[in-house]
Amino acid sequence: GMNVLFIVVDDLRPVLGCYGDKLVKSPNIDQLAFQSVVFSNAYAQEAVCAPSRVSFLTGRRPDTTRLYDFYSYWRVHAGNYSTMPQYFKENGYVTLSVGKVFHPGVSSNYSDDYPYSWSIPPFHPSTEKYENDKTCRGKDGKLYANLVCPVDVTEMPSGTLPDIQSTEEAIRLLNVMKTNKQKFFLAVGYHKPHIPLRYPQEFLKLYPLENITLAPDPWVPEKLPSVAYNPWTDIRQRDDVKALNVSFPYGPLPDDFQRQIRQSYYAAVSYLDMQVGLLLNALDDVGLSNSTIVVFTADHGWSLGEHGEWAKYSNFDVATRVPLMFYVPGMTTSSVSQGERVFPYLDPFSHILGLVPQGRSKKVVELVSLFSTLAELAGLQVPPVCPETSFHVALCTEGASIVRYFNVSEEKVKEEKDGCDDTYRCFNEEPVAFSQYPRPADVPQWNSDKPKLKDIRIMGYSMRTIDYRYTVWVQFNPNNFSANFEDVHAGELYMAETDPNQDYNIYNNTSHG
Numbered sequence: 001g002m003n004v005l006f007i008v009v010d011d012l013r014p015v016l017g018c019y020g021d022k023l024v025k026s027p028n029i030d031q032l033a034f035q036s037v038v039f040s041n042a043y044a045q046e047a048v049c050a051p052s053r054v055s056f057l058t059g060r061r062p063d064t065t066r067l068y069d070f071y072s073y074w075r076v077h078a079g080n081y082s083t084m085p086q087y088f089k090e091n092g093y094v095t096l097s098v099g100k101v102f103h104p105g106v107s108s109n110y111s112d113d114y115p116y117s118w119s120i121p122p123f124h125p126s127t128e129k130y131e132n133d134k135t136c137r138g139k140d141g142k143l144y145a146n147l148v149c150p151v152d153v154t155e156m157p158s159g160t161l162p163d164i165q166s167t168e169e170a171i172r173l174l175n176v177m178k179t180n181k182q183k184f185f186l187a188v189g190y191h192k193p194h195i196p197l198r199y200p201q202e203f204l205k206l207y208p209l210e211n212i213t214l215a216p217d218p219w220v221p222e223k224l225p226s227v228a229y230n231p232w233t234d235i236r237q238r239d240d241v242k243a244l245n246v247s248f249p250y251g252p253l254p255d256d257f258q259r260q261i262r263q264s265y266y267a268a269v270s271y272l273d274m275q276v277g278l279l280l281n282a283l284d285d286v287g288l289s290n291s292t293i294v295v296f297t298a299d300h301g302w303s304l305g306e307h308g309e310w311a312k313y314s315n316f317d318v319a320t321r322v323p324l325m326f327y328v329p330g331m332t333t334s335s336v337s338q339g340e341r342v343f344p345y346l347d348p349f350s351h352i353l354g355l356v357p358q359g360r361s362k363k364v365v366e367l368v369s370l371f372s373t374l375a376e377l378a379g380l381q382v383p384p385v386c387p388e389t390s391f392h393v394a395l396c397t398e399g400a401s402i403v404r405y406f407n408v409s410e411e412k413v414k415e416e417k418d419g420c421d422d423t424y425r426c427f428n429e430e431p432v433a434f435s436q437y438p439r440p441a442d443v444p445q446w447n448s449d450k451p452k453l454k455d456i457r458i459m460g461y462s463m464r465t466i467d468y469r470y471t472v473w474v475q476f477n478p479n480n481f482s483a484n485f486e487d488v489h490a491g492e493l494y495m496a497e498t499d500p501n502q503d504y505n506i507y508n509n510t511s512h513g
Contacts, residue, residue, distance in 0.1 A: 001379050002329070003177070003292040004088065005283065006187040007276060010049065010100060010194035011312065013301035014040075014323040015269055025206050025270050027346035028277030032296060033325050035333045035342060037359040037406045042324035043433035043464055044300040044367050047312040048450065050103035052299040052367065057083045057102065057117075059371030059383065059397030061434065064390060066481055068438045068459075069452050073109045075116075079391040082383075084371040085117040087395070088185040091380050096173050097122035099166035100189035125165035130157045131191070134239075135198065147238035148264045150201035161198070163190050167275045171282040178286040190275060193268035193302070195235060195311075203267035206348065212259045212266075215305035216501055220250055223505040225490030227458055227473045230303075230313035231444040235261075249444035250308055258305050265304055270348045280343035289342040293377050294327040297367065306501060313437065313449040315462035315471050315492075316502055320435045322367065328377055331406065332359060361405045364431045364466055369399030376401045433464045438476065442489055453478050458489055469494045469502060 016026045018033030019040065045055040046062045050070045055062055058081045062068055066078040074081055085095040095118050102108035102117070104124070112122040135156060136149035153161060170188045177184045192199055220229065231249035235241050246253055253261075276296070283289050303309040303318045312319045326332060333342075375382050386396035439458040440451040447455060456478045462471035475487035491507040498504075 001091075001093075001183055002377070003183055003288060004093075004185045004374060004378060005279075005292050005294045006101075006185065006374075007190070007279070007294070007296045008053070008101060008187065009190045009272060009296075009298040009323075010192070011300065011302045012193060012269065012272070012298035012323060013304075013318060014321060015266065016323055018325075019323060023207070023211065024266055025348045025351075026273040027348055027351040028273045028280060028343070029296065029323075031343060031346060032276070032280060032294060032327060036294070036296075036325040036327040037332050037361060039324040039361050039363065039365050039402075039405075041362055041364045041433070041464075041466065042297070042322050042367065043317075043320045043364070043435055044298075044322055045434065046436055047300040047314060047319035048437075049100075049299055050105075050107040053101070053103050054107060056299075056367040056370045057085070057113075059084065059368060059399055060386070060390070061368055061398050062436055063481065063483075064386070064398060067107060068436075068456060069450065070103065070105060070107050071452060073106055075109070080394050082395045083113060083117045084374060085185055085187060086113075087371070087375065087380070087383065088378070089117065089119060092183060093185045094119045094177065094182045095185045096120065096187065098170045098173065098186070098188045099123070099125065099162070100191055101187040123166070123169045125162035125169075127156065127158050127160055127165060128162045128191075131162065131196065131198070136196070136240075138240075144239040145196070146240040147196055147235050148240055148260050149196045149198040150204050150264065150267065151198055153200050161200070163192055163272065163275050166190065167278050170279055174282050174286050174288065178288060188279065190272055192272050193265050196238060197261070197264035197268050199264070199268045199271040203270045203348075204263065206270050207263045207266050209259055209263055212263045214255060214258055214262075217503045218252065218258065218305045218308060220308040221503045221505060223508075224307065225473065225492065225505070226443045227439050227441075227490050228314065228460065228471070228492060229307075229444050230309055230311065230319075230449050231446075232303075232310040232313075233446060233449050235310050249448075252308055253305075253310070261310070262304050265302070273348050277343070277345045277348075281345040284341045284343050290329045290340075292329070293374070295325070295370070295374065296327075297324045297370070298322040299367075307503070311449065315435055315437050315460050315469075317464070317469065320433075320462070320464070324365065324367070326373075326377065326406070328406075331377075359406065362466065363402070363405045364433045364464060365402045365405070366399055366433045368397070369402050372397045372399055372401040373403055376403045430465055435462045435464070436460060437462070439473070459483050462492075467496055469496070 017030040089095040134143040136146040438456040440455040459476040471492040475484040493507040494502040
């Protein structure tokens with residue numbers, strides 16, 4: 001069996017060279033993509049950290065984990081579901097967690113689900129606790145808790161940053177695994193580009209402000225239902241945004257500040273790319289690149305001013321779409337000979353790669369499929385498909401394995417005739433990604449972005465196909481977790497081909513009845 005290196009990034013939308021972004025400098029992630037199968041239409045099940053992570057780590061949708069906020073632990077509140085790392089652990093792997101993999105706190109039992117999911121207690125960087133402190137130097141020389149926060153790392157507490165510490169610990173663990181010759185599942189969770197956008201200041205040099213544009217659609221669309229809008233409350237609480245005194249809920253932020261946010265998001269992505277590059281280079285160093293599956297993804301995206309919105313907390317593609325790639329030695333690349341370097345470190349300041357990914361699949365896929373996909377790639381028995389109600393079933397998944405899409409060339413040929421078996425619906429049926437987002441009210445208010453379970457009144461269920469995104473906002477009862485599709489508060493329909501940015505809601509157009 002192969003080892004697994006599972007890299008999950010916080011709040012990373014696909015602003016990467018390998019996804020066609022012309023501005024970003026991400027040579028190390030692009031180099032990984034060049035050796036991987038890359039999914040260009042991958043979507044999270046809910047665009048907020050804890051619900052998305054619990055969903056893909058258990059292979060169940062948010063309506064089954066019953067986690068739409070941050071305040072319950074699925075084993076107590078929903079069902080004693082096995083997780084992906086737990087399944088690997090039960091199959092003889094040493095399972096290791098570094099950084100933010102599960103969302104910390106009650107939603108993972110204050111232990112990142114240790115000891116169920118992990119062989120040893122998860123590692124959290126010691127400097128994580130300073131993330132929201134006043135560590136950003138303002139123009140006046142004073143320290144602030146800003147959104148936009150390029151820093152001199154030597155001035156930071158302990159002279160480092162959380163993601164740097166996580167990379168160092170992950171590299172240490174790779175060396176231990178090599179020495180002990182143990183088969184491992186190593187999950188590494190990176191924080192940036194999650195806010196605050198706090199990263200080493202030299203990365204700003206890569207993105208001169210004059211090269212930074214506004215979002216293509218920085219206005220609130222005329223036909224956007226108010227329930228669909230997220231008022232970006234979390235960024236309003238940062239000192240630099242607070243000082244702008246922006247009106248609630250629609251803003252807008254001043255153009256020059258919008259550019260600064262976008263500039264810092266890109267800079268944070270290049271800082272992340274450096275960490276990923278160092279980590280993958282270490283996999284080469286210990287000689288395990290030819291026996292380790294590498295997965296790279298994110299928990300959800302992040303709006304950068306599109307629709308006049310910032311942050312996640314919505315059903316739009318900018319909030320739900322994520323990068324997703326799988327490097328499988330001998331499958332996505334020809335087999336690697338011992339000692340050959342697959343991932344030499346590339347300096348984001350000097351390398352422009354321009355490599356095109358080996359295999360790119362346009363199939364619409366979901367993160368809830370990760371569990372069964374990784375089990376299949378590692379040669380483990382794929383967990384069974386969940387029955388319709390599965391609260392009592394410990395091991396099953398609600399996402400079918402997507403390994404069948406890995407041979408990208410067959411997308412051109414007609415779908416195989418034998419695509420039907422009893423476990424899944426026919427493979428030639430169009431794939432769909434489902435996402436959802438809760439709201440406390442029909443109009444944006446202080447808790448619209450992150451309503452607590454007891455305050456949820458409306459659930460926006462959204463489906464994305466290759467051709468459209470369709471969303472209905474329906475009445476929801478948090479006491480019995482029921483959605484009433486007879487009581488539709490609002491709807492959205494966007495056609496991908498003519499409206500890729502999702503600005504023209506045609507839900508009420510009779511011609512699209």
